[in-house]
Structures are given as C-alpha cells and as structure tokens.
Amino acid sequence: MTPQDTAAGGPPAEDPDGLADALALQAPPPRGHDAENRTEHPSEHHGGRHGGHHGKDRERHRATPWPEARETARKAGAALRPEPRRVPLADAIGRVLAEPLAALTDLPSFDSSAMDGWAVAGPGPWRIAEEAAVLAGHAPSATLADGTAVRIATGARVPSGATAVIRSEHARTDAGGRLHAERAVVPGQDIRPRAQECRTGEPLLPAGTPVTPVVLGLAAAAGYDDLLVLPRPRVEVLILGDELLTEGLPHEGLIRDALGPMLGPWLQALGVDVLATRRVGDDADALHAAVTASAADLVITTGGTAAGPVDHVHPVLAKADADLLVDGVKVRPGHPMLLARLGPGRHLVGLPGNPLAAVSGLLTLAEPLLRALAGRPAAEPYRAAVRDEVHGHPYDTRLVPVVHRGDRAVPLHYNGPAMLRGIAAADGMAVVPPGGARPGDTLDILDLPWSAPAAQSVTAAAAQGACFT
Ligand SMILES: Nc1nc2c(c(=O)[nH]1)N[C@H]1C(S)=C(S)[C@@H](COP(=O)(O)OP(=O)(O)OC[C@H]3O[C@@H](n4cnc5c(N)ncnc54)[C@H](O)[C@@H]3O)O[C@H]1N2
Numbered sequence: 001m002t003p004q005d006t007a008a009g010g011p012p013a014e015d016p017d018g019l020a021d022a023l024a025l026q027a028p029p030p031r032g033h034d035a036e037n038r039t040e041h042p043s044e045h046h047g048g049r050h051g052g053h054h055g056k057d058r059e060r061h062r063a064t065p066w067p068e069a070r071e072t073a074r075k076a077g078a079a080l081r082p083e084p085r086r087v088p089l090a091d092a093i094g095r096v097l098a099e100p101l102a103a104l105t106d107l108p109s110f111d112s113s114a115m116d117g118w119a120v121a122g123p124g125p126w127r128i129a130e131e132a133a134v135l136a137g138h139a140p141s142a143t144l145a146d147g148t149a150v151r152i153a154t155g156a157r158v159p160s161g162a163t164a165v166i167r168s169e170h171a172r173t174d175a176g177g178r179l180h181a182e183r184a185v186v187p188g189q190d191i192r193p194r195a196q197e198c199r200t201g202e203p204l205l206p207a208g209t210p211v212t213p214v215v216l217g218l219a220a221a222a223g224y225d226d227l228l229v230l231p232r233p234r235v236e237v238l239i240l241g242d243e244l245l246t247e248g249l250p251h252e253g254l255i256r257d258a259l260g261p262m263l264g265p266w267l268q269a270l271g272v273d274v275l276a277t278r279r280v281g282d283d284a285d286a287l288h289a290a291v292t293a294s295a296a297d298l299v300i301t302t303g304g305t306a307a308g309p310v311d312h313v314h315p316v317l318a319k320a321d322a323d324l325l326v327d328g329v330k331v332r333p334g335h336p337m338l339l340a341r342l343g344p345g346r347h348l349v350g351l352p353g354n355p356l357a358a359v360s361g362l363l364t365l366a367e368p369l370l371r372a373l374a375g376r377p378a379a380e381p382y383r384a385a386v387r388d389e390v391h392g393h394p395y396d397t398r399l400v401p402v403v404h405r406g407d408r409a410v411p412l413h414y415n416g417p418a419m420l421r422g423i424a425a426a427d428g429m430a431v432v433p434p435g436g437a438r439p440g441d442t443l444d445i446l447d448l449p450w451s452a453p454a455a456q457s458v459t460a461a462a463a464q465g466a467c468f469t
C-alpha cells in the first residue's frame with residue numbers, strides 16, 4: 001500500500017477499519033520523517049551541537065550510555081530516604097508499603113461455613129435442632145450434639161461439634177423432621193477452618209508493594225485501619241519555550257504545547273504528586289527562580305537542553321551550582337536529556353523539547369528516579385521478538401514505539417523525535433541496540449504506565465513483576 005492508495009480510495013480491503021494505516025503498520029512513512037533516527041553516519045547527529053568535530057568529540061565523551069544513565073537515575077532516587085507515614089487506608093492507594101504487611105489476625109478468624117445449608121454433627125440422617133439458623137456475625141451458637149443438624153448461613157461461625165456443612169441443594173427433610181444428605185458427606189466439607197488463609201503475624205506482602213485496591217481489601221480483611229507507606233514523590237513540571245500555545249491552532253510559527261497536557265497525567269500514573277505544571281517561557285532568570293524556589297523532590301523541565309540561543313537549562317544549572325549527574329545520553333531520540341542534583345534531596349531532569357525525545361527522557365531518567373524514590377521495585381522490561389527490521393543508530397540505543405500483534409512487537413513508523421503519532425498508539429517502547437534489529441530478534445520492551453495488560457499478555461514473566469502503574 002502506498003500513501004497515494006490511501007489518499008485516492010481510503011483503506012484497502014485487507015485493512016477495512018483503517019487501523020493498520022492509522023498506525024502506519026503498512027504505509028511507508030512520509031519521505032524523510034524518520035531520517036533523524038535512521039542516519040547511518042554519527043556525525044549527522046552530533047556535528048552541529050557545539051559546531052564542527054571539536055564539539056562532536058566533546059559530546060561523545062560526555063554522553064552516558066543508555067543503561068548506565070538509567071542506573072544513575074535509579075541510584076539517585078534510591079539514595080533518598082523519604083520518611084514513611086502512617087495514613088488511613090483510603091489515603092494509601094497508589095503508595096508503596098514501607099513495612100511488610102503482616103496479618104493482625106488469623107484469616108478466617110473462626111471456623112466458618114462456606115455455604116448456605118446445614119451444619120451437621122456426625123453421620124446422618126440428622127435430627128433438626130430447634131435453634132434458629134446460625135447467621136454470619138452472630139455470637140457462637142450452642143454445641144451441636146452428635147446426630148443433629150442446624151441451618152447455617154455462608155460466613156457464619158460453625159458451631160462446635162459440627163463435622164461438616166451440607167449445601168441446602170444437597171439435602172432434604174422428611175416428614176418426621178429429619179435431614180437426609182443427597183450425596184456422600186466428607187468430614188470437614190464446606191467448612192473454612194480458622195487460619196486457612198493465614199495465621200496472626202504471617203507476612204502477607206513485602207515492603208515495597210504498591211498499594212492497589214486489592215491490597216486495601218486484604219489489609220482491611222487482615223485487621224488494618226491504617227498503613228505505613230512512603231510518601232509520593234513531589235514533582236514540578238516547568239514548560240519552557242516562548243513558541244508554545246496552550247489553545248487553538250498553530251499559527252505564525254507558534255505551535256501547541258504537547259508536553260504540558262501529557263506529563264502531569266503520565267507522572268500521576270507513576271504514583272507521583274504533581275505540585276504544578278507551569279509555563280516558564282525562554283527566560284533564564286525566571287527559570288533560575290523557578291528551579292531554585294521549587295519545593296519539589298524532582299523538577300522536570302522541557303526544552304532548552306541543547307545549545308541554541310535560548311536554551312537556558314545548562315547555564316541556569318551552572319548558576320544554581322547544580323551537579324550534572326548525566327549530561328546527554330547515548331539514546332535516540334532525546335540525547336540532550338540531563339539529570340542534575342540541585343541540592344540535598346532535590347533533583348532536576350531536563351527533557352528535550354521534541355515531544356518523543358521528551359518521552360525518551362521520561363522513560364530513561366525520570367521514571368527510574370521516581371520509581372526508586374517511591375520505593376517501588378525497578379520496572380522489569382520484558383522481551384518480545386520484533387516482526388520487522390528496525391534501523392539502528394551506529395553507536396546509540398534507540399527507543400522505538402511498538403504495538404503487540406500476536407507474539408510479535410511491530411515497530412511503528414511515526415517515530416521521529418518531534419512526533420507523538422507512533423507513541424500515542426503504542427503498547428511500549430522497544431529498546432533497539434546500536435546497529436539495529438532484524439525480524440525475529442528479541443528486544444527489551446519498556447512498558448507505558450497504561451499498557452501493562454497488553455504487556456502481560458506477551459509474557460507471563462511480566463505479570464509476576466507487574467507494578468501498580
Ligand atoms: N546544533 C544542534 N541542534 C540540536 C541538536 C544538536 O545536537 N545540535 N540536538 C537536537 C535534538 S536531538 C533535540 S531533542 C533538540 C533538543 O532541544 P531542546 O531541549 O533545547 O528543546 P527546544 O530547542 O526548546 O525545542 C526543540 C523542539 O521541540 C519543540 N518543543 C519544545 N517544547 C515543546 C512542547 N512543550 N510541545 C511541543 N513541542 C515543543 C520546539 O518548538 C522545537 O521544535 O535540539 C536539537 N537541536
């Protein structure tokens with residue numbers, strides 16, 4: 001299929017819903033749109049930043065390999081030891097357990113009926129006891145004498161002396177008021193014995209477990225009113241660039257801010273408290289003031305990381321006496337990304353302005369730092385075979401949006417640094433090593449916070465390490 005086919009007659013018969021076309025699974029990309037990532041000669045990526053070969057050499061020397069950059073970010077987050085807090089169950093959602101969740105009670109805490117029916121003692125038939133039915137939540141009933149039966153509800157305490165529960169549909173009463181079982185009765189059947197699930201003090205979940213809705217349910221069942229959790233990391237997002245519009249259509253060289261609407265919700269999906277997303281414009285003093293005054297654990301800036309006339313991030317960091325922990329990463333897109341330590345417990349991640357480059361920086365630097373700071377285990381990349389060839393950079397890692405089709409990861413074409421079209425449709429980002437990948441090669445895939453179910457269908461291993469976000 002060619003773009004002309006689509007333009008002339010809509011999607012062809014083999015793609016009736018147009019999905020493959022929309023994702024550019026089949027259509028060749030528009031001319032040149034992918035060139036920034038496919039260039040075979042490294043100087044085309046590096047030559048211009050500081051001008052000529054001298055600048056290129058300086059950048060090559062300084063840029064951190066991609067896996068090392070992620071590890072540096074993780075360590076920066078892990079080195080901070082936020083004070084755990086005890087919060088009511090309802091406030092613990094999305095946080096991380098700061099201590100193991102140990103059962104405060106046996107579960108169940110008493111022998112209980114698993115079914116509505118009859119508690120019986122000894123072999124039948126049984127005389128039906130006069131007492132009222134035994135209901136859930138009621139005080140213990142009298143001891144059941146051998147040869148008797150009493151009505152019982154699901155969840156009720158099984159009277160002492162009872163040897164089994166018979167479901168109502170498996171029993172009948174005769175005219176003489178006796179109960180008969182309609183199938184063989186196994187001692188202990190349909191009784192949930194005390195502590196079947198856990199004993200008091202038994203560890204149920206380790207520290208570091210993200211608090212999901214189910215964890216809240218389990219904690220409540222196990223007797224908790226509050227939980228000791230780590231605080232959410234606090235992040236402030238500063239959007240740089242005078243060319244950005246917050247509404248309407250692009251005009252006269254102005255473009256829409258694509259990162260402001262995207263980063264806050266993305267960070268929230270990572271369990272982060274986003275203090276603010278603010279526009280700062282291309283003003284070095286305003287940026288310096290915003291960075292130094294921020295109360296956040298992590299300041300994230302967008303744009304201004306390169307060496308253009310209004311790229312203020314480096315000069316502002318120098319003025320703020322920040323330590324550059326990562327200054328450029330050997331990754332495409334997004335190589336100008338950076339990580340700096342602003343002061344005790346305070347960091348800054350500089351995301352490049354090109355939107356997919358910013359996503360790359362988010363996944364490479366911000367996410368590992370925030371995950372470690374929040375006390376969450378590192379996200380396990382899972383592996384998948386790629387369906388198609390993926391061009392590589394000669395020296396750098398590439399991150400390429402992919403969708404899962406069957407057991408293959410299909411690279412999306414619209415993956416240029418300024419494009420969000422590919423990543424918006426993607427299930428994850430494939431980590432393409434220098435030199436590229438051939439069809440069938442197995443690559444690491446980075447999850448997107450909302451794509452975990454798709455990822456888990458690809459490999460059962462992923463499900464085991466699955467995280468809340
Ligand atoms: N001489 C060189 N120039 C550039 C190099 C280089 O190596 N040498 N690297 C390029 C690469 S790669 C990237 S990525 C960008 C990084 O630039 P900055 O981080 O300084 O970002 P800006 O210049 O401010 O913006 C780049 C681009 O992105 C657009 N942008 C910025 N913010 C947003 C936003 N919130 N939403 C949508 N689009 C945004 C901006 O208008 C520019 O088009 O530098 C290259 N240059």
Ligand code: MOO
Nearest residue numbers: 333334335357417
């Ligand atoms: O290639 Mo830049 O890093 O546009 O992303």
